[in-house]
Amino acid sequence: MIRLAIRVRREDAEVVLAELLPLAPSGVEESELDQGNVIEYAVYGAPGELPELPDVEAAVGGALVEVVTTEVADDWADRWRAFHRPIEVAGRLYVRPPWEPERTDMMDLVIDPGQAFGTGAHHTTRLCLEILAEEPLPSDPQARGVMDLGCGSGVLAIAAGKLGWSPLAGVDHELESVRATAENAAANGVEVHAERFDLIRGGAAPSAPLVLANLLRPLLLCVARAGFRDNNVPDLLIASGLLATEADEIAAAFARHGLVETDRRQSAEWSALALRRPV
Template sequence: MIRLAVRVHRANAEVALAELLELAPAGVEEVDLDDGVVEYAVYGQPGELPSLPSLEAAVGGALVAVSTTEVADDWAERWRAFHRPLHLGGRLTVRPPWEPADSAEHDIVIDPGQAFGTGAHATTALCLELLLELPLPAPGARGALDLGCGSGVLAILAARLGWEPVRAVDFDPLAVAATEENAARNGVSLAEVRRLDLRREPVPPATLVLANLLAPLLLRWCEGAVSATTVIASGLLVEEADRVAAAFAAHGLREVARRGQGEWAALRLDAVSWLG
């Protein structure tokens, strides 16, 4: 078994991932590295993996390095060991299917197949923390939108917390499929799961928008209309948080909470008219 890894600049990671998934639709592993670099890796037998020229053409100017390594025969067990449950107090456990349930108030099972993991990444965990702290939605709320849904874990928790109807969108068709599968696995009904290109399409209005996206995509959203009462924005480097908060403030959304973990930050932004 061969592991083919491509390292790209984090600012171009979303675009690079979309292109790589065209070459490797079975899924891409994602690892955050230092110095503003993300590593994407695919696995396969020699001759099954994308060619180096195809990878270089797909990633373009975002490319930092390409490497190949042989993987030990026990790679499947090592892969399982990499995906551990996420525990947030006694309120939430997010776990892969092979881990046992515990006594948490909300137990969510996420298959870490494809490129999306189980929700343990810092950006997702921070978003989940802020979501758990929100008051219950008021009658007449327009529900929640998971913008850049990935595995669907944010949409699933939002539905469990009563933020219905819940919709989920993502640029990657594999994320759409993974969200549908994980919602069904957890007995959650989502009002809509579909593909959306944030660079070309407007973001649907919602009372709550959960946006675990890189800063350039969040800023792109702010270039158009932002129709939400509360936005939880994650996927930010610590040094990007102030700029993103200012962009949402221009749409009447004021920062009311900030969380950090390592180099990552997440914001809760509420409409000024709603805060009073």
């Protein structure tokens, strides 16, 4: 088994991922290097099954830092499973991969990390889940709709559904993420309407009373610039995927839409924001 790792500058990571995924339709592994300044995307396969290097370099373009090819030991599958561990969130949610046993004392979410981008253990996802889990459910059913921008594996939208929010929707640039969200939602007994949408080139973002946006800084700024479809500014936007040093910039970008910061969480070097429309 061969591991092909492509390392890119963090500020270009989201755009690079959108170009890279068509070359690796089964998904990529994502990790951070150099204190978060470099993002590594890795794909696995037998010799001859991996994307051609010229195609990879063309997709990554000027953001390329390094390409590293290594041979993976025979026990890589077991070590990959060991990497994905369950997490507890705010004493309410238990997010686990399918090979871990269910917990009956919390709301149980099972997310298959083999389909998309992990189970929710990354700091940015956990911060989103913490804010979401502590948010009171609106008394008005019409105010409970959810839009997950960049839904990935669907974990945020699915968690919202478990917490009583509905209807649930999500968008992602990659078809594999759309499929993963639908499959994970079905496995959890909720329904998420997921579809493809390009946050960079698609114009105004789809919206709902609650918008979940676990995106890197460049994509969050794209959403802030383009605004929301039909000027449908959410009641609450939970934004993450940003470094603590970027939080003020993101809060200011969405303030132009009348959204006011009411909560800021930090874990390691990462931050998440709760941005609300004043009542």
